[in-house]
Amino acid sequence: MYSYTQLTNILVSIFEKMGCSSTDARISASVLVKAELRGIPSHGVLRGLEIFRVWEAGRINTKPNIKIIHETPSTATIDGDSGIGMVVGQKAMSIAIEKAKTAGSAWIAVRNSNNYGIAGYYSMMALEHDMIGLSMTSASPLVAPTYSADRLLGTNPISVAIPAGEQPPFVADFATTPITRGKLTIYSKEGKKVDKGYVQDKEGISSNNPAVLEDGGAILPLGGDYEHGGHKGYCLGSIVDMLSGVLGGANFGPLVPPMVAYLPVLQQTVGVGLGHFFGAMRVDAFRPLDEFKKSMDEWIGIFRNSKPVVGQKEVLIPGDPERRSEEEKMQNGIELLPAIEKELNQVLEKLGLA
Amino acid sequence: MYSYTQLTNILVSIFEKMGCSSTDARISASVLVKAELRGIPSHGVLRGLEIFRVWEAGRINTKPNIKIIHETPSTATIDGDSGIGMVVGQKAMSIAIEKAKTAGSAWIAVRNSNNYGIAGYYSMMALEHDMIGLSMTSASPLVAPTYSADRLLGTNPISVAIPAGEQPPFVADFATTPITRGKLTIYSKEGKKVDKGYVQDKEGISSNNPAVLEDGGAILPLGGDYEHGGHKGYCLGSIVDMLSGVLGGANFGPLVPPMVAYLPVLQQTVGVGLGHFFGAMRVDAFRPLDEFKKSMDEWIGIFRNSKPVVGQKEVLIPGDPERRSEEEKMQNGIELLPAIEKELNQVLEKLGLA
Numbered sequence: 001m002y003s004y005t006q007l008t009n010i011l012v013s014i015f016e017k018m019g020c021s022s023t024d025a026r027i028s029a030s031v032l033v034k035a036e037l038r039g040i041p042s043h044g045v046l047r048g049l050e051i052f053r054v055w056e057a058g059r060i061n062t063k064p065n066i067k068i069i070h071e072t073p074s075t076a077t078i079d080g081d082s083g084i085g086m087v088v089g090q091k092a093m094s095i096a097i098e099k100a101k102t103a104g105s106a107w108i109a110v111r112n113s114n115n116y117g118i119a120g121y122y123s124m125m126a127l128e129h130d131m132i133g134l135s136m137t138s139a140s141p142l143v144a145p146t147y148s149a150d151r152l153l154g155t156n157p158i159s160v161a162i163p164a165g166e167q168p169p170f171v172a173d174f175a176t177t178p179i180t181r182g183k184l185t186i187y188s189k190e191g192k193k194v195d196k197g198y199v200q201d202k203e204g205i206s207s208n209n210p211a212v213l214e215d216g217g218a219i220l221p222l223g224g225d226y227e228h229g230g231h232k233g234y235c236l237g238s239i240v241d242m243l244s245g246v247l248g249g250a251n252f253g254p255l256v257p258p259m260v261a262y263l264p265v266l267q268q269t270v271g272v273g274l275g276h277f278f279g280a281m282r283v284d285a286f287r288p289l290d291e292f293k294k295s296m297d298e299w300i301g302i303f304r305n306s307k308p309v310v311g312q313k314e315v316l317i318p319g320d321p322e323r324r325s326e327e328e329k330m331q332n333g334i335e336l337l338p339a340i341e342k343e344l345n346q347v348l349e350k351l352g353l354a
Numbered sequence: 355m356y357s358y359t360q361l362t363n364i365l366v367s368i369f370e371k372m373g374c375s376s377t378d379a380r381i382s383a384s385v386l387v388k389a390e391l392r393g394i395p396s397h398g399v400l401r402g403l404e405i406f407r408v409w410e411a412g413r414i415n416t417k418p419n420i421k422i423i424h425e426t427p428s429t430a431t432i433d434g435d436s437g438i439g440m441v442v443g444q445k446a447m448s449i450a451i452e453k454a455k456t457a458g459s460a461w462i463a464v465r466n467s468n469n470y471g472i473a474g475y476y477s478m479m480a481l482e483h484d485m486i487g488l489s490m491t492s493a494s495p496l497v498a499p500t501y502s503a504d505r506l507l508g509t510n511p512i513s514v515a516i517p518a519g520e521q522p523p524f525v526a527d528f529a530t531t532p533i534t535r536g537k538l539t540i541y542s543k544e545g546k547k548v549d550k551g552y553v554q555d556k557e558g559i560s561s562n563n564p565a566v567l568e569d570g571g572a573i574l575p576l577g578g579d580y581e582h583g584g585h586k587g588y589c590l591g592s593i594v595d596m597l598s599g600v601l602g603g604a605n606f607g608p609l610v611p612p613m614v615a616y617l618p619v620l621q622q623t624v625g626v627g628l629g630h631f632f633g634a635m636r637v638d639a640f641r642p643l644d645e646f647k648k649s650m651d652e653w654i655g656i657f658r659n660s661k662p663v664v665g666q667k668e669v670l671i672p673g674d675p676e677r678r679s680e681e682e683k684m685q686n687g688i689e690l691l692p693a694i695e696k697e698l699n700q701v702l703e704k705l706g707l708a
Binding site for chain 2: 001009037070071072073074075076077102103104105106107109132144145146147148149150152160162170172174175176177178179195197198200203204205223224225228229231232233235236238239241242243246247248249252253254270271281285286287291292295296297302303304307308309310312314315316317328349
């Protein structure tokens, strides 16, 4: 069991040892620990260990010169100079927020970045400015489009954060697949099978093996098969790939640089590094803030107080489970899976930080 | 069988008889006929007949004074003055495109409108301006949030249109549910059952009856049950409801004015009429247009040429089926379901247009 501070400091020490400034190390650690706190361990320390391995392979620049390469009053494209995704993402979202202050809204495409952790970290940055925040990213190509046996998309998450008044904010943060790569890794480590409707083997045949990705298999898009709307998940994943990849000139589709050891590093490129897409919209660019917040509170109240189905105690608002997890873990500490803790200790030893 | 021109003229005559200007009648008819052409009959003449019934009930203003009530350089909120959704939507999307020309991007929230037909009509308006278009709308509350037995959301569609170069554009247009209300109506009229995973009865128990909505049942969000990611569809539907409803000050959630005869007109309101949300982003606000178009062509080529699963001939790009349908029907004509043709003739007779 680690306290929030302990785990943050451990990760900060790793990132500093990798060559990050202390500011950048703290940003990177914060995003990872936020994922642990919010009950998304697939994007926590586990993701940090992946970043370490990619850095070891010489594919991450820990002293990036992040810069705007194209802009208008309400848009910009940013080159992340191969930096850690969290550092690039935090900078890009800050620029979106600054631009939205003047223009009303702003959208930032990012190229030449790396995996940025949980999408929700960046969308939530908008909340304290009374803005609606949006964040999405390309990811390792492990998802098959509807009717395809090839892995052409990532789990491509979308996060939207919307401020409320008395109620806690609405925070949606979800992969555009029925299951994430990180969750499959955890199922694998725990020796569990998955239901049908999540993954297919390399011929496109439905499977229940969570390790199928390591053998050429693929995750299905949100919805599952065509009959259950999987083509809608394919649309969503594609939109994320085009805004995060194509729009800013990053790699896209199957050419997104992989973060996982079992995917080969590609020689072919169609852009620069990995991409993200961020947005911020001032609430008062549309409607007086107090009116909006009152309506959001009403929305949340109606949904929270709706009648649960048999067998369920309550109806949740997107963001509720993560917020409750965060409150609980800030108080009681963060538990790591034994397999992840072991790997973390190996990395600390390797870096002389044990 | 109707030709494109015949069907358009029939619908124009109805809208003119309802009091629309000839411009507004033609816009409304165009959106409905576009849905028929694109193979989405649930949003074609059928939707026109629903609009007629809502107009008959005195809930639609055919001479609306549509105006901007709030704006910044890249945003606006528009009041649709109870107009036909197609007329309001076309105006709002035009404003998004105009604003994006100067600001780089623009987002429009709409209140006091009505059902606007297919979301894709508006997003596609951006394509000829080399912009990325976005369109979404609230809809009649018939969808239950994950774990809720109550109907609190609409099928809340999202459409994103992205221009390409040599390739036809990418056009995603999908409900945030595994099935639409319109398709359930058509299943019902055809006497068919639906698979499990689409709808639940009024207690929240899974059902295969497409007419379950008429008895207090609900559509599930995209993904279906919680285990298959239905909570992600709930997130999506909620985001659409907040941007289309709450942001512009329209009604939201279960208080969205219903378009269907079996839902009661509500006395309670939390906003004004029904809402939509539109966006336009100039491609060259992020990246030189020719580079972007080349990358989009590459993206589309990679996906189209990927390996199909066993039993399928090809992998489709979002927008392919609708574009093919449009080409075929422009040539061979539009066939209406007998039940819909009968209702259309009844309306024409009622209006003295038979």
